[in-house]
């Protein structure tokens with residue numbers, strides 16, 4: 001009777017990178033085809049506008065402004081992507097019942113979660129990489145133009161001594177394209193990764209997309225202020241309700257302020273490699289924690 | 304017949320076994336808990352087509368979701384080919400077509416099948432061949448490179464069937480496979496089920512359309528309000544033991560009068576009805592309408 | 600089972616929270632100490648930023664918010680609305696107190712632009728004009744002093760402050776100016792500022808300061824042609840006179856009469 005059936009069932013593995021990868025790449029395709037990458041186009045417009053449309057000020061100010069606008073845009077985009085992409089995925093799979101078909105395959109639930117998160121991270125990472133490359137190009141162009149203009153000005157004043165030219169170059173280079181900027185972009189990515197895993201957790205608790213987005217945004221903003229809450233908690237004040245609430249919030253939220261070393265990067269400071277590694281460690285710990293809690297909740301979820 | 308069932312049970316493990324299943328949905332925020340399935344038990348032998356019949360809301364889909372591990376039983380258990388439904392491994396042998404299936408709109412039919420194939424551990428040329436074979440089987444070849452977002456209801460059901468079959472499962476669980484599909488489409492799905500049945504695949508199918516179930520099921524269970532109310536072979540359930548149907552072609556009015564006369568004097572038997580036989584509405588529809596051929 | 604997992608989730612959350620809090624505190628303190636993180640925005644700036652601005656500054660967009668308030672200040676400057684320039688620049692410097700150019704520009708707006716604009720304003724009475732001039736120059740000094748608290752010994756700010764002491768006050772303060780220029784030089788400014796300090800010290804006409812000025816000027820004089828600016832050639836003999844330097848050690852007479860035109864060695868950084 002079952003002669004036409006292959007009698008050897010495929011061996012089942014508890015964790016299969018191939019399955020996770022299939023889920024992740026599917027997530028990327030889904031988001032890309034949802035035209036989420038139009039955000040990148042918007043970014044390009046903003047960068048070009050910031051680079052060439054503002055009134056000419058001192059060279060340092062011009063470069064700083066460009067970096068400010070670009071890093072502002074990078075952060076906003078990566079956070080918006082992290083939250084909306086994550087929130088669009090899981091609740092939508094539940095609402096559309098696509099989750100039934102996926103989980104009725106031999107896919108453990110944790111793989112589904114890991115696959116989705118990985119997909120979002122791949123998308124954000126790819127987006128940031130593109131933005132980094134584009135922005136670096138524009139910054140370099142701008143920097144070259146400013147340097148040339150300033151050396152030209154020195155020449156016209158007949159004070160183009162090697163010493164002066166070197167001073168101009170050094171000043172502009174300090175505010176221009178450096179490796180630090182990439183470290184800054186990495187920090188932006190880390191923050192977005194933490195926010196994405198937080199949004200994943202939220203979407204496991206709630207099933208509606210809108211709710212997930214709203215709560216994730218609130219938590220992200222509160223996470224930015226977690227440092228303030230914490231220092232309030234650590235101050236030796238009498239224990240009040242306010243203090244207890246702050247404590248609970250500080251306990252739950254990630255300190256997203258840790259990733260704002262970006263600000264120092266814009267000012268031209270450099271992040272030591274060890275600090276960068278430690279920051280990455282914090283981000284990884286947050287991601288693992290939130291994904292782990294998300295799994296505990298999701299594995300129990302009635303679909 | 305009961306003997307037969309027992310025999311096949313002892314020969315090979317049961318394809319599906321649901322034992323004393325009760326599923327209670329905890330009411331969210333103050334709503335009353337709802338018992339969707341009560342003390343339900345049934346078995347399906349390998350190679351059998353088993354139909355779960357019942358009105359909407361009687362717990363058919365809930366039962367299927369428990370069989371697939373999508374829901375956890377409150378009491379009792381379900382197992383597939385000897386594996387508990389809770390275990391992910393049990394899903395290796397099962398293909399599922401959910402009620403009103405819905406797939407990622409952004410993928411084409413072929414991409415959808417490949418995606419699900421990868422989830423089942425397929426890859427490389429095996430996966431490509433398998434996906435193409437399934438597109439062939441379900442008649443979606445010409446629509447394979449269109450996005451699923453543009454598929455009609457019937458095509459969605461068929462791509463759903465194709466993804467359920469992608470990993471060559473031994474058991475197919477189909478939840479309302481013909482709901483919302485026009486008669487041509489539902490006839491096609493029915494033929495497909497019969498074809499797969501001939502290949503030895505076991506089925507659990509739900510529907511509230513009895514006529515369709517009649518044509519494919521070996522055995523049916525009738526559910527009502529979460530309970531199994533009748534279960535058995537289809538003919539046994541629907542045949543009326545003490546009635547006999549006679550269909551005569553080309554009889555004259557005199558002949559019919561004679562037939563009537565035979566029973567007029569009889570004390571025990573009497574004619575319940577006499578008239579022109581009616582084809583089923585479904586058959587009539589199929590004969591008079593043109594197939595839309597939505598895959599072309 | 601169901602309760603167990605949910606309980607496990609809550610417990611994991613709380614335990615991880617309790618573990619992470621001190622670690623976060625330690626790490627962010629470390630980052631602050633090394634200047635990689637800033638202190639939260641103070642109360643005063645919080646008010647002028649408004650809800651949105653404050654939230655954005657908290658949300659990792661601090662530098663961008665500073666750029667925006669800076670641009671707003673610039674447009675207020677174009678409208679010669681000096682009060683607004685001051686308050687917007689104050690917010691800007693509060694947001695990014697380590698950004699030298701913000702302090703520099705904030706003080707420049709007050710001590711130069713605003714002060715001179717009031718001085719030239721003939722709709723105002725003379726007494727009022729000079730009071731407003733004085734007030735705004737002093738405001739510029741205040742801004743720089745505050746900036747130096749965040750950026751101690753920053754040469755650019757020290758030079759700016761020294762220049763205001765030397766040039767913008769109605770009663771110039773050469774002693775303070777010289778101190779600023781010297782500190783700037785010691786912290787990496789061009790050697791022009793050491794000579795500039797000497798010129799200021801020279802103005803004081805006191806023995807101590809004359810000695811200091813002489814030491815500096817003589818040193819540059821001895822370095823050769825390049826360093827002999829016309830000011831040195833003019834001032835050195837006077838100092839020699841004031842200090843009673845023995846004739847054989849004095850600068851040669853013919854050189855004094857024929858001062859070479861020294862090339863301008865003042866660094867020319869691009870100006871706005």
Ligand SMILES: Nc1ncnc2c1ncn2[C@@H]1O[C@H](COP(=O)(O)OP(=O)(O)O)[C@@H](O)[C@H]1O
Pocket residue numbers: 302303328337338339357358359360361362363364365366
């Ligand atoms: N996730 C759920 N939460 C609460 N109630 C549910 C859920 N799923 C189904 N039900 C309820 O359980 C009952 C049975 O539903 P279902 O199994 O879908 O019926 P059928 O498939 O036979 O039409 C219905 O009353 C339905 O409202």
Ligand SMILES: [Mg+2]
Pocket residue numbers: 360363364365402478
């Ligand atoms: Mg149903």
